[in-house]
């Protein structure tokens with residue numbers, strides 16, 4: 001059975017009481033904290049930096065923190081987030097002049113490394129560096145905002161990425177981000193994803209536990 005991971009995006013959390021909200025969503029069954037870093041340059045929105053990641057660690061959050069860098073350039077923030085307690089660090093290949101070097105920097109800092117592909121970026125881009133990837137994240141919306149609709153063409157990209165990862169023999173996680181809900185998560189898993197970022201579908205729900213349970217129930221027979 002596939003080891004599915006649910007990763008709520010704190011972009012949709014209650015930022016005024018972030019520590020409590022993250023602790024709650026983990027207590028309600030989430031596996032990973034998805035940490036969206038936006039710089040108002042690579043994407044048209046501005047969120048939080050390494051100090052907030054460090055604050056979550058100091059607060060006592062021990063779950064994996066999956067830092068998704070939507071910033072340009074990336075290397076400086078890779079170092080800062082690694083020092084702040086990130087578990088995974090992923091970035092967009094368009095945002096680094098030297099993708100292999102940036103991935104190696106993440107690995108040398110003791111974190112798990114990943115790349116993120118926008119809806120219009122082909123899966124082929126990762127081929128030369130697949131051996132360095134612990135995570136491949138496919139965006140199923142254009143990055144910058146929560147609450148958008150899942151782009152259905154991403155299912156074909158997931159199938160292509162799953163074939164590539166399986167052929168590599170590496171245990172690279174295949175993550176999906178954007179518009180994931182209890183209603184579409186099974187189709188997304190069937191296409192090959194094993195790690196599911198969900199912001200509004202979890203933090204926007206009346207009960208985080210019910211939303212996460214509904215996702216797990218949809219995945220149960222796969």
Ligand SMILES: O=C(CO)[C@@H](O)[C@H](O)COP(=O)(O)O
Pocket residue numbers: 009011012034036068141142143144145146147148177178179180197198199200201
């Ligand atoms: O990185 C992003 C957006 O850029 C995502 O993590 C979204 O925050 C996911 O939000 P929902 O689509 O699940 O509301």
